[in-house]
Amino acid sequence: MKTPKTGFTLARYIGFYSSLVFILLSLLTMQLKGFNFAVDFTGGVITEIQTDQPVNEQQLQTALTSVIKEPFTLINVGSDLQWSIRQGISSEKMPETSLLMESISADFSINVLSASVIGPQVGDELFEAGALAIIASLVAMLIYLSLRFEWRLASGSVVALFHDIIIVLGVFSLLQIEFDLTVLAALLAVIGYSLNDSIVIADRIREMLRTKMKGSLNGIINKAILSTLTRTLITSGTTLGTVSAIWLLAGQPLEGFSIALFVGILVGTFSSVCISATVPELLNLKREHYQIEEKPEGVESYN
């Protein structure tokens, strides 16, 4: 396939190679910066408080320093009223930060919304369980794909899948967004979503190969992508819309979750167009791989 690439094909290949660069960059970032794991995984003490009137960080910091002896970080969560106090876990006794709040003397009053003490032991196990969940999902997806598609077409979806996960992780590492359990759940949802997108295109390519449509493979792939493009854009758009609704309105607890999904859907859409169909082409997908007699139970079997 040495003919000069033009138009859509060219765009597709530029997208494909730049996504490879993005994967490398993401891996590099993860290597260099690591992740900002939340207390779910590392253990620690979180006390969420609400003040009865807006205060600035300085005021609150001073008020809190008078009662909390251990080092802590103060984070504003939502307006100037809600704050989160984070502390590392001290080995001997769990500090009852929530009780200390009552003894604060300031010209505003503090109301404790939630108090969490999480030991590091739990986190280790959650981490293992999370990694296990991701691996199990990937394996399950591989098995499903290999049952439904010929390996060349399947590997396109797989590369797209890894691309999506790695980029989302890269973004979390680069921006040091807090990585908590809900982000893990969002990552799994991204796996499902990414595949969903690639499958729609792969399904169409397979269908077109079977109908013995005229034209080169490259032409067929372009046609398959373009004919599903409206659907791809609408679905990505609606899903992005609902995810934005969560991001905007559901508040701080689901922030990491919605960022992971938002990025995941964006790169998922990109990868389904640029990667999932390009990889099979590079792997020399041929029309003969999808003739009806090879798989007699094809598309028509549902219904």
Place this chain on the structure above:
Amino acid sequence: MKQTHKPINRYSKWQYIVIIFTLIILGLNALPNWFGEKAAIHIQSSSTKVATLDSSNLYNLLSEQGIDVEFIEQKNNQSVVLLQNESQQQNARDILDSVLGDNYSVAMAMESASPSWLKKMGAKPVKLGLDLRGGVQFVMEVDTDAAIAEREAKIKEDLSQLLREFKAHGSRIGTLQDGSTVLRYPERVDNQISQVMEELSTLYPELSQVKNSNREIVIGANEQFAQTHHQELMRQNITTMRDRIEALGITEAVVQRQGSNFIRIELPGVQDPSQARRIIGATASLDFHQLQAQGGSLYKSNSGEMVRLNNSPILSGTHITDARSQFGEMGLPEVFITLDSAGGKLMSDFTKDNIGKPMATLYSEYLQNEEGELEKNSKVISVATIQAHLGSRFTISGMESVQATQDLAMLLKSGSLTAPVTIVEERTLGPSLGEQNINNGMAAIMLGLGMMLVFMALWYRKLGLIANVALILNVVCLLGLLSLVPGAVLTLPGIAGFVLTIGMAIDTNVLIFERIKEELKRGKSTALAIHHGYKNALSTIMDANITSLIIALILFSVGYGPIKGFAITLGFGILSSMFTGIYVSRALVNTFITKLPEPKKK
């Protein structure tokens, strides 16, 4: 395409019936969520002898303490007090508990506020997770390693005692690198050693004994036993936790295993973790005592009468190596107990002279009181008559039911085997935070849903309206499913899953409608385009949904608490969106769009 005799774009009557029936069932189950829940206190008299409570007395009692009561309902020997204000629930329970005393059990619960005809049908609102309701959550670590180490130490102790008893002089007990016990002995005590080993295997049948040629025997628990032992320890601890939480008067608590060594406890509605922490973190012990007429100490037994026990126990539960419930010769339930050799000796010495006399089993818990000091809390769980001279293996009979023997066996075992527990995670979520989460979540659902409805109506016009009806039915079905399925809990990530499903549910209809548009462009008639649109999109829809369903299943089996909530809504959301997106929307299309006379097809 081959044409069958079946007319296209027609659903048969039974298909409509199934669709309508499903929609009605799920719709009715979704309905109670509209009415919500009210905080309630359940008061149950512990026996029928105690007079039922007078509603107006209860009302006055609570009103005096400033608690707003909505109404009080009497059913059999249970009173249900509905409160106006959820924040007063804990307070109300404490007041009632202290006033009513031991004859009543007072528990906090949530009661559905739906009209009685709905309640009679058994429809309940969806259960809210801790992050939406507020409450306390603990994660405890069970130190099974410590329990296993303790057991190994005991095996060694028993072994050395047996060696002394059988006069196998010159033997030495050591530990191998992998932790198993090794016994080395000189050749002259060969006979004694085989007797010792025989005795040991009756005490610990699960131990393996491997004889090496050079005068040594390796004794070790096999891997499978270690595994079942670990599982058993976890199960016992979970059972103990459930019993203790029940005693706290919390009916909707969740106690479940988390990973290999953790127990997760969720106590909805509890505001103050200190009381729960004291009771959950307690350790238990078990002793056998002799009954006596005077002196000693008085204890309350499980049948309610007072029993006077000798202060020093015959033997303590630490000597029990195994306890299981079984049926005796007469077919009556009994508990079969195995003691270690030291315990067997104590028991033998005592029972030899006391046949026909009663023996009591005393269960004690060490609880932390307000000042952080340990406090002992004891009760007699059984009184049985000694029938014969007992050794290291005997049975306790005279239990009233199979359940009682099973409970006793469990308690005896946990008394002897209990692994130490420590609280490794504690989260308190105030009710105002839960309310805020619900409001935010609802706002996100409304915005997401609103955007979808507007977009679909603008983009697909007539078909879009059908997709919108299907989408709204999808929301109703999902809510109905969540309320209907026991164990389904709505959490904040669950709400996110809800919103996400709304976005993804659209995909099903988009796939179909885009196909229909393509078919129309190829010049097919509306009816044929719809027929082929639905048909050709189906395999893609299935592929896409099955992959997401697999993810939801994996997430469900691995996740805990809020994450499980996400997996549940995601999974059910996919199922309900397939139902409404494919079948309900098709039925609507068949009825409202293709029913128009189509001269070409009939």
